[in-house]
Amino acid sequence: MTSKNTxxxxxxxxxxxxxxxxxxxxxxxxxxxxxxxxxxxxxHHDAEAARKLGxxxxxxxxxxxxxxxxxxVEEWAGPGARFGALKIKLGAxxxxxxxxxxxxxxxxxxxxxxxVEVTLKGKNSMGNHxxxxxxxxxx
Amino acid sequence: MxxxxxxxxxxxxxxxAMVGREYGRVYAWDxxxxxxxxQWCEIMGVENPLYTDATYAATTEFGAIVAPPAxxxxxxxxxxxxxxxxxxxxxxxxxxxxxxxxxxxYQSVVAVNSDxxxxxxxxxxxxxxxxxxxxxVGEQKTTALGTGYFVTLIMSFFSEKPNGGEGGQDDKxxxxxxxxxxxxxxxxxPAAEAPKGDAAPAVPKIKRPKPGISDDTRFFWEGAxxxxxxxxxxxxxxxxxxxxxPVCTKCHSFEWDTVESGGTGSIYSFVVMHYxxxxxxxxxxxxxxxxxxxxxxxxxGLVGVKxxxxxxxxxxxxxxxxxxxxxxxxxxxxxxxx
Numbered sequence: 001m002t003s004k005n006t007x008x009x010x011x012x013x014x015x016x017x018x019x020x021x022x023x024x025x026x027x028x029x030x031x032x033x034x035x036x037x038x039x040x041x042x043x044h045h046d047a048e049a050a051r052k053l054g055x056x057x058x059x060x061x062x063x064x065x066x067x068x069x070x071x072x073v074e075e076w077a078g079p080g081a082r083f084g085a086l087k088i089k090l091g092a093x094x095x096x097x098x099x100x101x102x103x104x105x106x107x108x109x110x111x112x113x114x115x116v117e118v119t120l121k122g123k124n125s126m127g128n129h130x131x132x133x134x135x136x137x138x139x
Numbered sequence: 140m141x142x143x144x145x146x147x148x149x150x151x152x153x154x155x156a157m158v159g160r161e162y163g164r165v166y167a168w169d170x171x172x173x174x175x176x177x178q179w180c181e182i183m184g185v186e187n188p189l190y191t192d193a194t195y196a197a198t199t200e201f202g203a204i205v206a207p208p209a210x211x212x213x214x215x216x217x218x219x220x221x222x223x224x225x226x227x228x229x230x231x232x233x234x235x236x237x238x239x240x241x242x243x244x245y246q247s248v249v250a251v252n253s254d255x256x257x258x259x260x261x262x263x264x265x266x267x268x269x270x271x272x273x274x275x276v277g278e279q280k281t282t283a284l285g286t287g288y289f290v291t292l293i294m295s296f297f298s299e300k301p302n303g304g305e306g307g308q309d310d311k312x313x314x315x316x317x318x319x320x321x322x323x324x325x326x327x328x329p330a331a332e333a334p335k336g337d338a339a340p341a342v343p344k345i346k347r348p349k350p351g352i353s354d355d356t357r358f359f360w361e362g363a364x365x366x367x368x369x370x371x372x373x374x375x376x377x378x379x380x381x382x383x384x385p386v387c388t389k390c391h392s393f394e395w396d397t398v399e400s401g402g403t404g405s406i407y408s409f410v411v412m413h414y415x416x417x418x419x420x421x422x423x424x425x426x427x428x429x430x431x432x433x434x435x436x437x438x439x440g441l442v443g444v445k446x447x448x449x450x451x452x453x454x455x456x457x458x459x460x461x462x463x464x465x466x467x468x469x470x471x472x473x474x475x476x477x
Binding site for chain 2: 085088089128
């Protein structure tokens with residue numbers, strides 16, 4: 001990423017599609033993500049506990065989802081993009097063995113603030129795990 | 140019955156009276172620090188050097204490493220021991236409204252929205268805390284999950300000034316709007332039985348809906364599975380018909396056989412499905428009414444088209460795609476040159 005340029009506001013057009021990003025959902029990602037976000041709720045790292053809650057396996061916590069959303073937009077926008085908002089709606093859970101594929105497009109450009117809004121979704125085999133919008137300020 | 144209703148109103152009055160209530164500070168255990176940032180980036184796959192490379196960060200407007208914005212809430216979580224917050228944190232429970240609802244049988248909770256907004260990025264060494272406001276409790280709603288209430292909390296995150304706050308107020312660095320649905324499950328299901336040994340976890344896979352197949356329509360689906368687009372034909376008068384049915388619409392004969400379509404035609408009409416997004420379909424989902432060159436029309440999915448570039452009269456060609464490990468084969472249509 002060090003070599004990657006930051007997208008410039010003037011280069012971006014409403015309707016531009018972001019490249020897809022497929023993220024394999026694994027036990028290390030879910031459990032590691034929960035701990036890296038200081039979320040020790042048992043359903044995120046203990047399969048037995050998750051099953052007692054009625055889930056087939058551990059499931060991803062919201063803070064990991066937010067982190068992956070940041071990653072998706074940041075990989076497209078570049079290291080100089082500055083996040084103003086990251087708003088998500090949660091849907092189908094992310095379980096190990098599944099794949100979540102992000103798609104997104106530029107849904108708005110605010111020239112005064114040099115801010116770009118991306119509308120995105122992360123879909124797994126059960127539907128949308130996450131939908132939302134991210135606002136980033138570009139140089 | 141009337142008494143029950145009144146009792147419900149009583150507790151809801153208590154809930155509504157709590158809306159707007161502010162809850163005190165909850166502190167972060169640790170100052171914003173580079174090791175926790177680096178580990179967060181490692182697991183998330185975030186590669187922006189702004190968060191991990193001091194030399195790069197020094198060239199930015201921040202002059203030093205900052206925390207990834209999506210990490211904001213993580214700093215202030217209690218960690219391993221539930222409700223074990225650092226000294227100085229409030230002893231009030233910002234979630235008390237949810238406890239009150241549990242007492243009324245609304246036992247389950249699901250997170251719905253997490254809306255983060257950022258005033259500024261935070262640097263290594265800053266000490267964060269947040270305060271909470273109970274923003275709203277909605278009207279009773281019934282969703283697919285059950286009946287309950289949407290509850291919205293707003294957490295405001297601040298960076299504490301050193302030296303007990305001398306030199307002005309603490310900086311607000313961001314905000315989190317967190318909305319949950321607190322509900323009584325529609326179909327309370329017993330906990331899934333744990334699979335034995337190393338059995339693969341039974342993660343539910345959502346499949347395509349299956350067609351209802353009758354003696355009149357079986358030929359069509361069997362044909363599709365064999366890669367043929369079959370159309371019903373009246374044995375008496377030769378009229379083609381689709382969708383399949385028992386009787387010729389022209390001569391009323393019950394006698395029929397089938398012919399294989401050449402699979403070419405044109406788009407007679409179309410819709411593009413946007414909402415609601417029903418799994419496992421991809422959206423936007425274009426669906427065409429195809430007029431086959433043999434003269435009958437059928438409804439089928441469109442592939443290889445952009446939603447803004449579909450036109451009436453566009454020439455299309457059938458292709459067959461298997462779904463759900465071959466359980467279902469569907470004819471789909473792809474644009475071809477005129």
